[in-house]
Amino acid sequence: MKTRPPHGTPPVRHRARSPHPFDGAAVVVAALLALAGCSPKTDTNAQPASGTARDVTLTAAQQQHIRLYTVATAGFRKTIDTPGVVDFDNDQATSVLAPFSGPVSRLLVAAGDKVRKGDPLAEVDSPDFAAAVSAYDKALAIAQTDRKLADADEDLLQHNGVSEREARQAQTDAVGAEADRDAALQALLSLNVDPRTVSEIRHGRPVSRALGVIRSPIAGTVAEKLITPGQLLQAGTTPAFTVADLSRVWVLAQVPPSDQASVSLGDRATIDTGVGARDVSGTVTNISALVNPDTRAVTARVVVENPGGLLKKQMYVRVRIQARQESAGLLIPVSAILRDDENLPFVYLAQAGGGYARRPVTLGDRVGDQVDILAGLRAGDRIVVDGGLFLQFMQSQ
Secondary structure, eight states: OOOOOOTTOOOOOOOOOOOOTTHHHHHHHHHHHHHHHTSOOOOTTOOOGGGOOOOBOOOHHHHTTOEEEEOOEEEEEEEEEEEEEEEEOTTSEEEEEOSSOEEEEEEOOOTTOEEOTTOEEEEEOOHHHHHHHHHHHHHHHHHHHHHHHHHHHHHHHHTTSSOHHHHHHHHHHHHHHHHHHHHHHHHHHTTTOOHHHHHHHHTTOOOSOOOEEEEOSSSEEEEEEOOOTTOEEOTTTOEEEEEEOTTEEEEEEEEOGGGGGGOOTTOEEEEEOSSTTOEEEEEEEEEEEEEOTTTOOEEEEEEEEOTTOOOOTTOEEEEEEEEEEEEEEEEEEGGGOEEOTTOOEEEEEEOTTSOEEEEEOEEEEEETTEEEEEESOOTTOEEEEESHHHHHHHHHO
């Protein structure tokens, strides 16, 4: 007997239950189990030999979803994937040493500035520079005086005003003074003196203040600034700047022992910068003759064009070196490789009786969508490349 709701109470309407989100998955699993039940059972009393999984046998309908691949020897070019670090191209980079001693009075550039050859980098209040300017000024005056005396004695010799010995001595003194002048000039130029300062000294004009200027020996970018104002520099020993042409850099790839025989000069390499999807290419130009005592790796130097400055010194990158020499091996599709409970690779091998057996394999290098098999298979073996997951499920039942 149904109980009527009190007068005025609205009737309760029952909402239809929405399907549970896992109902669809349950249907799929049930269908998969039903499909598995269609196949004849293998002998449950037969234990796998040596602890290996039992073979799987399928019905004719199930066989339609299995695709096989015949293993064969194929040639390929090995790709070595290894870490690397970016460095300056040392053929286009230099450490600028202080050419004279003294305290730094002013810095004229900052790290990252682009400079041309001969551009000033810093000013130094150097007694060495002042002494070089003074020595050249003095040598220049002596050379000019001795040359005038030698020319005058040569004229007097024509009129018997001096002896020939005195005239020859005057010429010798003039030549010696000019040699001293040239040596003083070279000493001044070695200090990167401004040509305008040299011209002023030659014309007898006084030099207002003898400040030493550190100049860039090459065109490029100021990669490092190693000095500060007031710092006392030692001539020829204090590193002041590093100037490098960053349009081309080196990538030093660490090649492990197993791959060293596959890398040779001229091999092409692709550099994965990790910056978006931008990869750059280069060429192996040098293979070190030394082995890292800790890792046993050998350094392969890859020269890379870097017009946009994408690669920076000490940046870590991935290097893929494409070997030019061809190798031979058993290449199979990557889709054939499965993993067991211990994450060890295996494939399913087609048996003569129609079943499928697990075959552990040792993986080598990957070549595109294929992988080289070092051990576990032979040429002529037929393996499963599509449907392996279904076989793995069937085998677990």
